Amino acid sequence: MNAIAHHPREESAERRWSRFKPIVDGDGYVESLRNRGVKVYLFGELIDEPVDHPIIRPSINALKRTYDLAVEDPELATAHSDLIDARVNRFLHIVGSPQDLVMKNRMQRRLGQLTGTCFQRCAGLDTISVLHSITYDIDAKHGTPYHQRYLEFMRHAQRNNIIIGAGMTDPKGDRSKRPSEQVDPDLFLHVTKRTEQGIYVTGAKAHMTGGLNSHWICVMPTMNMGPNDRDYAIVGMVPGDAEGLTYIYGRQSCDTRAMETGEIDKGNAKFGGQETLVVFEDVFIPHEHVLMDGEHEFAQDMVARFTSYHRASYVCKTGLGDVMVGAAAAIAEMNGADHAGHIKDKLVEMTHLNETIYSSAIASSHEAKPLPSGIFMNDSMLANVCKHNVTRFPYEISRLAQDLAGGLMVTLPSEQDFDHEVAGPMLKKYFQGRANVPVEHRQRMLRLIENMTLGRNAVGYLTESMHGAGSPQAQRIQILRGMEVERKKAYAEDLAGIVHEDNVTA
C-alpha cells in the first residue's frame, strides 16, 4: 500500500481489499494513509501528501488516538466480535446490547477528554450499526443479499482494523424539490450506470467529517426517498482512494495557526477536526459492496435509525466539556481567582450542564431495544433530547469559560512576541499572574480556551454541536413526532374529570 497507485476505475471488491493489511496501532494508522494518491485541494492547491500537511495532520492525530486508546485501554476501546471471533476496535464493533452502546458513549467521552476535538469516527460507527438492521430488513422484504454482503464487508473491515467514514449529506440544491426533480441531477448522489460488475455513482457528499482520513466511505441517502428517486436510494462502500474521488478541504477558524512557527498559539497543537466536500465522478462500486440499490422505502427508516444512534454519539462533547471545566478551573487558579464563590459556582454550572448532556446520552443507550436483526437501537426520544441539549449547553459552557478566562484571552500578544528579545521580557514582566505560575502556562491555557471557544476546535465544540446529526429543528421535529400527546392528554382529562361520551377514559 505504500507506493502511490492509480487504481483502475472498475476495480473488483477483492482487489480493493487486497491493498489493506491489518493496522495495529496509531502509528500504523498514520502509515496506512500515506501514498494513497488521493486528490485533495486546500487553499487552492493540490496537496502532495495530506499526512504531512500541518493543517491536516492534527485531524489525523485525533483519529490516531482512537487506535492508541484501543491499545492502552482495551476494556474501554475494544470489544469481542463474534463475526471474526476476536477483539476489535470498538469503532468497528456491531452493537449487540445496551451495554455495548453505553460503552460506546464512555469511549466517546474519553476520546473527547483526550483530544479536545472531534475525532471523526462516530458517524462511521453509527453507520455500521444502522446497516446491520437495515440490510436485514430489506432482505426480509425483497430477498436481496445485502445483509450477507454487509457481514462479509465487516469481516474484512474488522480484520484490517480500518476506518469507515459516513458519506451522508448531499448538497440538496433547491430544498423544495425531491432528488429526482433537481435541475442538476448530481445535487444528490445517484447511479449513472449499471454493469454486471457493479454500479457507478456521481454526486457529492458535503460536510464529510474526517472524509480524507477514512479508508472507506459509505455513501447512503440523506433523507427519505420516493419511487422516482430509486437511483438515489443507494448504499455502497467506496475506498477513499477510488478513482473519481476529489476532496476539497473545509477551512476552519484559525486553521492557519497550524502553519505558524511555535506551538503555543495553536492552543491545542496536536489535535483538530476535519470537514471535507467529497466529489464523486462516476465512481465504481462492485456489487459486493452495494448494500441498497433502489429500495427507496427504506431510506427514511435508515436516516431515522442513524440519527437515533448518532444524536447520542454527541456525548463526545461532554469529553470536550470536561476539558473546558478543567481549563476554566486552571485559568481561574492561575489568575488567583479560584477561591471566589462565583468562580466555583460557574464551574458547578458548567459541570451540571455537561453532566445533563451525559445523562441523556447514556440513558438513551441503557434504554436500547432490540431490532429484528438482533442488534440494539438506543432510545430515540432520549437521543434527540441529548442532541438538543448539545445545541445549547456547550455554548453556555463556552460562555462561562470565557468569563473565567478573563479578557486577556483575546488581547494576548503572539508567541513570537513573547520570544522577542525586547518585547518578550516586557510581556513576561507584565503578564505574571499568581507567583510560581510560569507566564507560559497562562499563555497556553488561555490559548486552549481560545482554541475551543473561538478557534479551530470551536468548530467541533460549538458549530458542529449545533448542526451535526441534524440542526436543532430536526430534533424538535423528532420530539414532536415522539411525544405521544394523545396519551398525555388522556392523563390530563382523567385528572380533570373530563368524560367523553363516546370514549370514556378509565
Next chain:
Amino acid sequence: MNAIAHHPREESAERRWSRFKPIVDGDGYVESLRNRGVKVYLFGELIDEPVDHPIIRPSINALKRTYDLAVEDPELATAHSDLIDARVNRFLHIVGSPQDLVMKNRMQRRLGQLTGTCFQRCAGLDTISVLHSITYDIDAKHGTPYHQRYLEFMRHAQRNNIIIGAGMTDPKGDRSKRPSEQVDPDLFLHVTKRTEQGIYVTGAKAHMTGGLNSHWICVMPTMNMGPNDRDYAIVGMVPGDAEGLTYIYGRQSCDTRAMETGEIDKGNAKFGGQETLVVFEDVFIPHEHVLMDGEHEFAQDMVARFTSYHRASYVCKTGLGDVMVGAAAAIAEMNGADHAGHIKDKLVEMTHLNETIYSSAIASSHEAKPLPSGIFMNDSMLANVCKHNVTRFPYEISRLAQDLAGGLMVTLPSEQDFDHEVAGPMLKKYFQGRANVPVEHRQRMLRLIENMTLGRNAVGYLTESMHGAGSPQAQRIQILRGMEVERKKAYAEDLAGIVHEDNVTA
C-alpha cells in the same frame, strides 16, 4: 385495628406489629388508616377522623393509588422479595440491582401521570434502601445488631404491606449551631431516656410528606453529627399512632377548595399532597426498632446516600410533566389554537425539558454501583443533576402551560356561577370556544392547569421540586464535591502542552 385504641406508651415491638394485618389493595389501605386515634390539628381544630376530612382525603387517595397500581400492573409496581420469598409492593422492595432502581423510576413517573401530585411514598422507599447498607456498615464496624433488626422489621413491613414514612428534617433552630449546642435541645429530635426495653425520643420532624398517611415513621438524622451529638444520632421506627405523637397539618395554596361544593374548581378533585409537622413527646421505641443509636460518624454518609437515592426519585415530576404537556395540548385544542406553529413548539419545549429530567434520573439508576451490603446505589452525580434540573424545568414547563392556557385560567368565574340560573347561561354563551367542545371541558382543563401551576398541586409540582430532597444549593455543593476538577485540569493541561516539572502528565 378498627376500634380506636389508646396504646400504652411503652409498647413492645411485637404488640406494635400485632395491630396490623396484610393490606391487599387501595381500599384496604384506606381502611387501615381509620380509627387510629391519631392527634391531628388542622385549621385550629383537632380532627376526628382524618380519613374523612375533605382536605386530607385527596392525599390519602394518592397513596391509595400506589396500592391499586400494584394490583393493576404488578410487573411495574411489585417485585419479588427474597426476604419473604413473595412479590411485594415495589415501595417496600429493597433495591437489589440497577434494574430495580430503573423500575422504581418508571413506577414513579407512572404514578405522577396517574395522580398529578406528590404520592408521598418515595422518601420512605429511599429510606428502606439506605438503611440496608448503613445498618450493615455500622454493624461491620461496631458489631451492633442493627442489620438483623432491619431485616426483621422489613419482613413484617412487607408481609403487612404497610407504608413507611421518612421523618428526617429537624426544625434546626439556629443554623449556626450544632444539635447539642441549641438553646432548646428539642430543635433536633433526640433521646431523652433509655430503659431496658428501649429509648424515648423528643423533638419534631418538619415538612413530613405524607406523615399522617404512613403506618410507620422512620426517624433519622437530618445532617452530619459530631461526637457531642450522640443522643441525636438516632434511627428508629415508630408507628404512626404511637403515644406522644402530634400532627399539625400544613396548609397549601387553594386547600379549602376541597371543602367547597362542586368538583370542577378543585382542578384535580381526587388527588393531593400532604405535608405535616410531627411532634414527638417522649415517644417510646423498643430496641428491636432502633437501627442507630449514637454512631454519629455514620450520619453524614446516611444523609448522602439518602439524597443520592432520593434526588433521582424526583423523576416523579416527569409524570406530572406529562400531565402538564397533555393539559397544555388539550387546552390549546379547546381554544382552537393547536395548529399554530408556536403552540406546537412550546409543547416540544415542554417535552424536551421533561425528558431531560427523566434521562438524568434513569441514567443515574442504570449507572448504579453495589454497596458492601450487596444492594445498589444509583450514581450520585447524575442524581444531583436530575434534582437540580427539577428545581428549574418544572417552573418553565409551568410557565409555558400558563402561556398555552390563556388568561381565562385566572379570570374564570366559579363553578357555582356556571350553575346559577342567570349567570350560568351567560357564562356558557360567552365562554364557548371551539364548537363541539363543552364549556365544562374547558373549565375543567383550565382548573387542572391552575391546580398544578398555582393551586394545591403546584405545591408538589413547583415548590417541592425546589426544596424536596434538598434545595438547589445543596445539589450544587454535591456537584462541586463530585466534579473532580483536578482530573479535568489534567486533561486541559495535557492538551495545552503544559508540563509540570515535578509532575509530568502523560
Next chain:
Amino acid sequence: MNAIAHHPREESAERRWSRFKPIVDGDGYVESLRNRGVKVYLFGELIDEPVDHPIIRPSINALKRTYDLAVEDPELATAHSDLIDARVNRFLHIVGSPQDLVMKNRMQRRLGQLTGTCFQRCAGLDTISVLHSITYDIDAKHGTPYHQRYLEFMRHAQRNNIIIGAGMTDPKGDRSKRPSEQVDPDLFLHVTKRTEQGIYVTGAKAHMTGGLNSHWICVMPTMNMGPNDRDYAIVGMVPGDAEGLTYIYGRQSCDTRAMETGEIDKGNAKFGGQETLVVFEDVFIPHEHVLMDGEHEFAQDMVARFTSYHRASYVCKTGLGDVMVGAAAAIAEMNGADHAGHIKDKLVEMTHLNETIYSSAIASSHEAKPLPSGIFMNDSMLANVCKHNVTRFPYEISRLAQDLAGGLMVTLPSEQDFDHEVAGPMLKKYFQGRANVPVEHRQRMLRLIENMTLGRNAVGYLTESMHGAGSPQAQRIQILRGMEVERKKAYAEDLAGIVHEDNVTA
C-alpha cells in the same frame, strides 16, 4: 349617589354625569362605589354590596391607593391638565410629553410597591391616551365630532376624578371567523339598535380588570375590523351602573382566604386584583358618549396604539418585583441565611431582571414620538420588548423567591393552628428561626411570598404578566413587524462586500 337608583335604560349623557360628584381621596372613592345597584355574581350569588364583600374589598383597596397616593405625593401621582386648568390624578391625565409617560411609569412602579398587586387602573389610563389621537384621526378623515366629544367627556372625568375601565376583550368564539361571521353575533360586542339619542350595544367583555371598580367603562374593538364588521367597530363610554350590565366575578387562586378569620394567611390582607366578565344586554350609549361608530379601518390602529401604551404599563410589575426582592431578602434574613454568597447572588439576579424590565419601559417612554393630535406615543418596539420580558422574568424572580423562602412556605400550618392552645405553642417552639425574630414575622413573610407566587396575587404577578396586554406571541408578531429586517440585511451585505448588480448598497 348614595341611594340605590335603578336608572332608566335610555338615560342622557347629562343625567349620567349628574350622579357624580368630585372624589377627593381614597375614602371618597370607596364611598362612590356604594349603593350603585350593580348586578354582580360571585360564587353563584348576587352580591348585595360589593364594597363590603371580603373578597372584593382588597381589589377596591388597591384602587383606593391610587387616590391616596395623589394626595400624599402629588408630584408623582397628579399632573396639570390644560383641559380643566387644574391638577388631576395622573390616571386621568392626557399624556402630553415623553416626560408624562415616564412619570406614568414611575407612578406605576410606585403603586406596585405599595400594593403588591394589580391596581387595575392602567388599561383605562392607556385608553384615554389612545382615544385622544384616534378620535382626532377619525375626525380628520371623516369630519366626525368624536374628538370634541372625547374632550368634553374628559373634562367631566377629570373634574369628578373618576375611574375609567377598559372594556376591550371580546369572547371571540370561533377564532377562525370574523366578528360578523360568528354564529352567535354577540360573541363580539355590537350595536343592536340606533336611535336619535344614541346606540344600544349587546355582547360581553371578558377579563375586565377592575371592571366592577370603575365608574365608567369604555367599550372598544379588540382587534382589526373589516367593512362587514361596522356594527362591531364601536367605541363608547358606559357608566358602570348602566341598565343592562351584569358582572360575573372571576375567581383567583386562594381567593377564599379573604373570607377566613385571621389576617396572616391572606399573605397580603389589604390588596388584591380583580377580573370580571361584563355582560352587556342592550346597553344604551347616548351619542355624546360614542367615539367611534363604524369607522372600522381605525380599529387596527387603535389596538396597535393601545398595546404600545399598555405593554409599557407592565412596568408596574417591577414594583411587585421590588416587593419580591424585599420579601426574599427579608425571609433569608429571618432564616439566618442572608450572609451566604448564593443568597446575595440570587437577590442580585432578581434585581437585574427586574431592572431590565424597568429599563425597557421607561426607554420606551423617553423615546416617545408625537402623534397628529399633539400627544405623544411611546416607542412601540421597546414597549413590546418590555412586555415580552414581563412574560418571562417575573416567573424567574418568583422561582428565585421560592428558592430563598425555603420549603416551609408550603408546609406551614394555618394561622388558626398557631392560635390554638395546644398546637400553637408547639408551632412557635419548633418554627423559631433566627433569635429575636418573632415566629409571626416569619409566618407573615412566607405567606406574602406564597401570595405572590402561588396565591391570589400570583394571578397579577405571573399569569396576568403572561397574558395581559397580549400573550407572548402577540409581542413576537409586533417585534417581527417592527424589526426592519431589510435594513439590517443591508448592513450585513455591506460588511460582507456583497454588491447587488441592480441595487448597489453604498
Next chain:
Amino acid sequence: MNAIAHHPREESAERRWSRFKPIVDGDGYVESLRNRGVKVYLFGELIDEPVDHPIIRPSINALKRTYDLAVEDPELATAHSDLIDARVNRFLHIVGSPQDLVMKNRMQRRLGQLTGTCFQRCAGLDTISVLHSITYDIDAKHGTPYHQRYLEFMRHAQRNNIIIGAGMTDPKGDRSKRPSEQVDPDLFLHVTKRTEQGIYVTGAKAHMTGGLNSHWICVMPTMNMGPNDRDYAIVGMVPGDAEGLTYIYGRQSCDTRAMETGEIDKGNAKFGGQETLVVFEDVFIPHEHVLMDGEHEFAQDMVARFTSYHRASYVCKTGLGDVMVGAAAAIAEMNGADHAGHIKDKLVEMTHLNETIYSSAIASSHEAKPLPSGIFMNDSMLANVCKHNVTRFPYEISRLAQDLAGGLMVTLPSEQDFDHEVAGPMLKKYFQGRANVPVEHRQRMLRLIENMTLGRNAVGYLTESMHGAGSPQAQRIQILRGMEVERKKAYAEDLAGIVHEDNVTA
C-alpha cells in the same frame, strides 16, 4: 507631523500640541497616524509603519469611520461645543445633558451597524466625561488647578479633532495586594520622578482598546487607592508617540486572514478591532497635562463614574446585533429557509434580546442626573444592567445566528479553492443554494457570520462584551450595592403586616 520625529523625552505641553493640525475627515485621520515613529511589536517584529500593516489597518478603518460619519451625518455624530463655540466630533464632546448621552448611544449603535466591530473610541469619550466632574471635585476639595487644565486640554483636543484613548487597566500582578504592596512596583503605573516641568511614569496599561490608533492616551487609576498608593493615583495625558512608549499588539482569532490574498474569507475585510499592551518607561508628562496627582481618595469615584458611563456605551453591541440579525436573515433567505416559522421566530428572539440591551442603555442615559461640575451622568444601576445583559445576550444571538447559518459556515473551503480551475467549478456546482443567488454571496455571508461568532470580530462581539468595562461579577457587585434592599424589605413588611415595635413602617 509627516516626518518621523524622535521627540525628546522631556517635551513641553506646547510642543506636544504643536505637532497636531486639525483633522477634517477620515482620510485626514489616517494620514495623521503616519510617520509617528511609534514602537509597535507584532508577531515578534517591530512594525515599520502600522498604518500599512494589513492586520492593523482594519482597526484604523473602524476609527476612520467615526470621522467620516461626522461628515456624513453631523446631526448624529457631531455636537456644538461651548468650549470652542463650534461643532465638534461627538466623541470629543463633553456631555452636557441627558440628550447628549442618548445621542451618544445612538451614534454608538450606528457605528456598530457600519463597522460590525469595536470602533475603539468609547472608552476615550467616557474618560472625557469623567474627567470633567472629577477634576472639578478634586479642585473643590484641594484647590488644585486640574479642572482648568482639563478644559484647556479639551480645547486643543476639539480644535485638532484628535482621538483620546483610555489607559486604564494595570496588569495588577498579585490580586490580593494593593499597588504599593506589589513586589514589582511597575505592575501598577506610577510616578517615578517629579521635576519642575512635570512627572515621569512607569508601568503598563493592558487590554488597551485602539491604543495604537489614538493620538493621546489618558492614563488613570484602574481601581480604588489608599493613602500609601499616592504615586499610583495619577491621571495624565500622554501623546501616543511619546518617548518611552512601547506597544505590543494583541492577537485575535483569525487575525492572519487579513494577510491572505483574497477578500471573502476575511468575513469583514474592512473593519476590525485592536487591543494592545502599552508599556511606559519613564514617560514624561508636563504639569499642564497632569489632572490628578496623589488625590487617592478620588480614584474610587473616578472608576465608578467611568464604569457608569462606559457600561452603557456597550450599547454599541446592539449595532453589531443588528448586523447579526441582518446576516442571519440574509443567509436563511439564501438557504431557501426564510419562510419557515422557526426561522422567523429565531430572528424575533435575536431582535428581542438586542433591543432589550438597547433599552437599558438609553434608559440609563435618559435618566441621567447632573453632577456638581454641571455635566450629567447616566443612571448607574441601569448602566450596569445594560452591560450585564451584554455579557449574556450577544452569546445567545451569536448561537442563533450559527443555527440559521447552517453547518456550511464551518465546512466551507477557502476562497482560493473557489478560484481554482478544477476545484472551483466543483464548489460552485455543489454549493449553489437558492437559484439566482450567486454562490459567492453565500460564501460572503457565511464568512461574515463566522467572522462575528468565531473569528476576528467575535473578539469584539463576544469576549469583549464579557470583559470590557468590567467582567460580569463587577456588574453584580454594583447591582448589589445599588439595589436598596432595605427599602424593598420595608415594602414587603408593610404588605405582610409586619410591625417592628421600635420602627413602625408607615
